[in-house]
Amino acid sequence: MWRRRTSSPFQLSEHVVVLTGAGISAESGLSTFRDAGGLWEQVDLEDVATPEGWERNPELVRDFYNQRRQQVLAARPNAGHEALVTLENRCQVSVVTQNVDDLHERAGSSHVLHLHGTIMEARSVVDPDEKMPLGEQDLTQNLTCSGGHPMRPNVVWFGEPVPAMERAVELVSRADHLLVVGSSLNVYPAASLVQFVEPGVPISVVDPDARMNLPGARVIRKAASKGVPEWVNGFRAAFSI
Template sequence: MEKITVLTGAGISAESGIKTFRDADGLWEGHNVMEVASPEGWLKNPSLVLDFYNKRRKQLLAVTPNTAHKALVNLEHKYQVTIITQNVDDLHERAGSSHIIHLHGELLKARSTHNPQEIYEWKNDIKLGDVCTKKHQLRPHIVWFGEEVPMLDAAIEIVSQTDILIIIGTSMQVYPAASLLHYKKTNTPVYFIDPNPAITPKNNLFVYKEKASLGVPKVVAKLLE
């Protein structure tokens, strides 16, 4: 069975109502991203950070997977599919996809500030005073700026072995996620779906200048022919 790897970014979830990572002015919901997405921001004002992610979590629980998320599930009828996502939502899981790697963590999980391996399923607010088994404060299970991306090596291994690569809703300009393209085999077909692609078609690179909800079903239908 051929292997398909799907790389997804903010664009696929934006159509479900999840706001993209940051606005054109560099702010995220009115905050400088370093205030709410860095170890330094956490040490300076953990209450602000927790409140920020508590609001994101509530927003996530109010939305549903869209046509693009659902279309990807159909690829599993014919291929071995792994989704590597930069998104911290669970919309791929809710749509029914089986194998998902979250590069930047998961919003519906919390983890110990003492032991990064101590992770909890978490759908409610995280509050100051919520602690792990060793009585250390819990924090969002999110990879912040300046932190290691623990799933990166696994993602590199998967991309290096894939037969087909699909990229959806991401500029592939932000590292380390953008580096994954360097690990694919030379002749691997790439399907790039984005309304504003910073890339031009050539050889085995097929560009769909469309929103995910329009482009993904087309690519899926083509690959299932």
């Protein structure tokens, strides 16, 4: 299933694009949103994940994301995240994630594109380009941008455009291998990314409950911590890297 291009003794010139969803972070202890027992069963998304919810009750929204950030800070990257870092040491790897956590970066991945933003940052309510890292700091009403306006979570809410989509399409269209990990590919526009893979490019899916219809795709029905290292080991063996 692999396609070989020219390579050096040190790094293969293949470009692997990895699409990751909530499944890869679930094994690190972070709740998914849509699965049984997920966050959307615990809170009303209209209250905490829409511009209207922010307008109605910004304090509720801040509290929700502050709690989520503390959960992210307490979590640790798992073997799935780490296997992608190992792969990056051998070839070009671009991670396009639907997740708002920073586990890929903390594992050591260098090229991570967050489709839905990141919970680890705040941004101005009037200038989306003015952002502020939060770290362990809570987002409060006293945190303002350079213009004195409130800061909101730097995440894409329902009903908002996905600014990183254009860059994600570009990455996927240049992939030599596409690996989908822990994503149902049911959420748009992220789900449409597979349509931009060039004909003949191998597609693999790592998900114990994979249900998406991707003709010709290789499916590893295992959790990310087992399935991603398995895929990476197979890739390295195929290219002797």
